[in-house]
Structure formats: structure tokens, C-alpha cells
Amino acid sequence: xxxxxxxxxxxxxxxxxxxxxxxxxxxxxxxxxxxxxxxxxxxxxxxxxxxxxxxxxxxxxxxxxxxxxxxxxxxxxxxxxxxxxxxxxxxxxxxxxxxxxxxxxxxxxxxxxxxxxxxxxxxxxxxxxxxxxxxxxxxxxxx
Numbered sequence: 001x002x003x004x005x006x007x008x009x010x011x012x013x014x015x016x017x018x019x020x021x022x023x024x025x026x027x028x029x030x031x032x033x034x035x036x037x038x039x040x041x042x043x044x045x046x047x048x049x050x051x052x053x054x055x056x057x058x059x060x061x062x063x064x065x066x067x068x069x070x071x072x073x074x075x076x077x078x079x080x081x082x083x084x085x086x087x088x089x090x091x092x093x094x095x096x097x098x099x100x101x102x103x104x105x106x107x108x109x110x111x112x113x114x115x116x117x118x119x120x121x122x123x124x125x126x127x128x129x130x131x132x133x134x135x136x137x138x139x140x141x142x143x
Contacts, residue, residue: 008047012075015044025078031069032084032096045072063093070099077107089115094124101130105137113138 006014016024019041027037028045039054045068046053052060070088073081088100089112101119104112116138119131 006047008045008071009075011044011047012072015041016076021076022078024072024076025081028069028072028076029081029084031065032081032088034066042068045069061093063091063096066091066093066096067099070096070103073103074099074106082109082111085109086112086115089119094122094127097122097127098124098130101127101134105130105134108138110138 012024024041024044027041030037031042031045042050042053042065046064049060049064050068053062053065066088070085073085085100085103086109088096089104091097091100097119101116103109104116113135116131116134119127120135122128122131
């Protein structure tokens with residue numbers, strides 16, 4: 001399963017070309033919800049660091065799967081993913097919360113405003129900063 005060294009955006013675009021955007025979004029949602037997906041999608045979303053998750057070996061905590069899934073939603077989107085992103089704003093792993101806030105900002109998910117605003121008191125500075133950017137984007141940026 002050797003993959004070229006693509007950026008996450010390029011890898012998601014390649015995976016969308018291979019299986020279709022709707023399937024990639026569905027896979028990202030499945031991972032955010034803690035469900036299993038095929039190894040090729042995990043590698044497309046996580047790149048080389050995801051090999052441990054596919055091979056079943058040691059290498060990282062499972063929350064990375066949710067981080068990679070949320071990151072994938074930065075580059076491919078469908079409104080059907082909104083509930084999973086809203087739930088991810090309250091994930092136990094701060095990296096997932098941070099990435100979910102970035103998704104909210106990127107796709108201007110107005111329904112997420114209360115949930116992302118609630119992250120203003122998150123114990124992790126990076127989550128607070130991402131949430132603040134999302135709130136600004138949702139409330140002030142009309143471009």
C-alpha cells in the first residue's frame with residue numbers, strides 16, 4: 001500500500017476521483033462516529049502516519065482517525081456531515097475539537113455557532129483559537 005507523498009488536500013482529491021466525493025464524506029463521517037472504514041480510505045486521509053491504524057500495530061491513539069476524518073472534511077464537504085462535525089466539537093480529544101472548529105469555519109456552518117462559541121472556554125489554547133476564528137468567520141465575514 002505505498003502511496004505518493006501528497007498533501008492532505010491532494011490525497012482527498014485523489015480519493016474523491018477514485019471513489020466519489022459522497023463516499024469520501026460518508027467515510028469521514030463514519031470515522032468521526034467511531035465506525036470502521038476500509039484501510040485505503042484511512043491511508044488517504046492520514047497518509048504515511050496512518051499505516052499503524054491499517055496494519056493493526058502500535059503507533060498512535062485512535063483519536064487520530066477522527067482528526068484525519070475531520071481534516072478530510074476540510075477538502076470535501078456535504079451538509080450530511082454537519083451532525084458529525086457538531087458532535088466532534090465536544091470530542092474528548094482536543095485535536096479533534098480543534099479540527100472540527102476549522103471545518104466549521106471553512107464551510108461556514110451557521111448551525112454550529114452555539115457549539116463552536118461554547119469552545120471559547122476550552123482548556124486547550126489551540127481549540128480556543130480555532131473556535132474563535134470560526135465564530136469570527138460565522139458572524140463577521142460576509143465574503
